[in-house]
Amino acid sequence: MNMKIAFVGKGGSGKTTLSSLFIRHLVAAGAPVVAIDADINQHLGPALGLDEDQAAALPAMGDRLPLIKDHLRGSNPRIASAETMIKTTPPGSGSRLVRISEPDAIYDACARPVELDGGAVRLMVTGPFTDADLGVACYHSKTGAVELFLNHLVDGPGEYVVVDMTAGSDSFASGMFTRFDMTFLVAEPTRKGVSVYRQYKEYARDFGVTLKVVGNKVQGPDDVDFLREEAGDDLLVTVGHSDWVRAMEKGRPPRFGLLEEGNVSALETLRAAADATYGLRDWERYTRQMVHFHLRNAQSWGNERTGADLAAQIDPGFVLGESVATPV
Numbered sequence: 001m002n003m004k005i006a007f008v009g010k011g012g013s014g015k016t017t018l019s020s021l022f023i024r025h026l027v028a029a030g031a032p033v034v035a036i037d038a039d040i041n042q043h044l045g046p047a048l049g050l051d052e053d054q055a056a057a058l059p060a061m062g063d064r065l066p067l068i069k070d071h072l073r074g075s076n077p078r079i080a081s082a083e084t085m086i087k088t089t090p091p092g093s094g095s096r097l098v099r100i101s102e103p104d105a106i107y108d109a110c111a112r113p114v115e116l117d118g119g120a121v122r123l124m125v126t127g128p129f130t131d132a133d134l135g136v137a138c139y140h141s142k143t144g145a146v147e148l149f150l151n152h153l154v155d156g157p158g159e160y161v162v163v164d165m166t167a168g169s170d171s172f173a174s175g176m177f178t179r180f181d182m183t184f185l186v187a188e189p190t191r192k193g194v195s196v197y198r199q200y201k202e203y204a205r206d207f208g209v210t211l212k213v214v215g216n217k218v219q220g221p222d223d224v225d226f227l228r229e230e231a232g233d234d235l236l237v238t239v240g241h242s243d244w245v246r247a248m249e250k251g252r253p254p255r256f257g258l259l260e261e262g263n264v265s266a267l268e269t270l271r272a273a274a275d276a277t278y279g280l281r282d283w284e285r286y287t288r289q290m291v292h293f294h295l296r297n298a299q300s301w302g303n304e305r306t307g308a309d310l311a312a313q314i315d316p317g318f319v320l321g322e323s324v325a326t327p328v
Helices: 014-026 052-056 061-073 107-111 136-141 143-149 169-174 191-207 220-233 243-249 262-282 285-304
Strands: 002-008 033-038 113-118 119-126 159-165 182-187 210-217 237-240
Touching: 002 014, 014 033, 014 113, 014 159, 014 182, 014 191, 014 243, 014 262, 033 143, 061 107, 107 119, 113 285, 119 220, 136 220, 143 159, 143 169, 182 191, 182 262, 191 210, 191 220, 210 220, 220 237, 237 262
Parallel strands: 002 159, 002 182, 033 119, 033 159, 182 210, 210 237
Antiparallel strands: 113 119
8 A cells, every 4th residue: 555644633632643653653564654744843753763963953845945846847848947836836747756665866855764663764854943934935935845745746555655744724725635645633532622623624625635533642431432422433543641652752762562552553543544545546636636726826826926827837638646657
């Protein structure tokens, strides 16, 4: 199976911890994994065992946006220059596509291997967000780099991309929330946790987004019942306290093989649910959604900012898919 998977949820929900456990679970099973930290709070590196200095030394995708654009543009004749590419620019004939397990200039510039028990994950990060970033420009340069990467990504069998994302309106402004085969929304059994789920489901409803709720910090049957009442069949699995996670948060993680049996079972449930969406994959719809958001952004701000007619970047005959060849 080959999957693009997002973890979303409000700050403090345990989203980054759960995404890091899921990444460890996939790596332990021998799967090739690219992990991307696209959250405002850049905590995925430390959750995967990096110390502060190692995490701070990771190359920021947001700082390498010109390189990313220039590489992905390739020889696409519809894109006049890398400067006219925006975060939603879709690939077309001549564009360079990225594959999970093949060498790529973007990986060379932006990804670093992180050793985990029994293997390694390729980690990429948007880079830290500053106060000055928290306007339109921030999401153009930082998560915009991630969106361009995902728009040009062709993932093959048995490969996974796991993105730790912020939940909320920022991902809806660009269409990045439609880039995933499976979205896991991590929710605590509280009214606030459930309201984040409702908001996300409402936004995603018209775009065929596959959304499942992972209940976290669940302490007993009452918590499970509350989440079941609020999320219904969208509630996939619940997770409670973990001594393994507590040790990891102190910087002393045991071997991953010692993770509690109930939590291993929960991670297997997540993987099975993600794998099951492979049969639903619709590359034509995926490409159509890219075009939809690109046109929307072109009209609202992109044409004015770049001084170009960005609708002309769309290649009407192009459909992204596993059989598309990449030009050298």
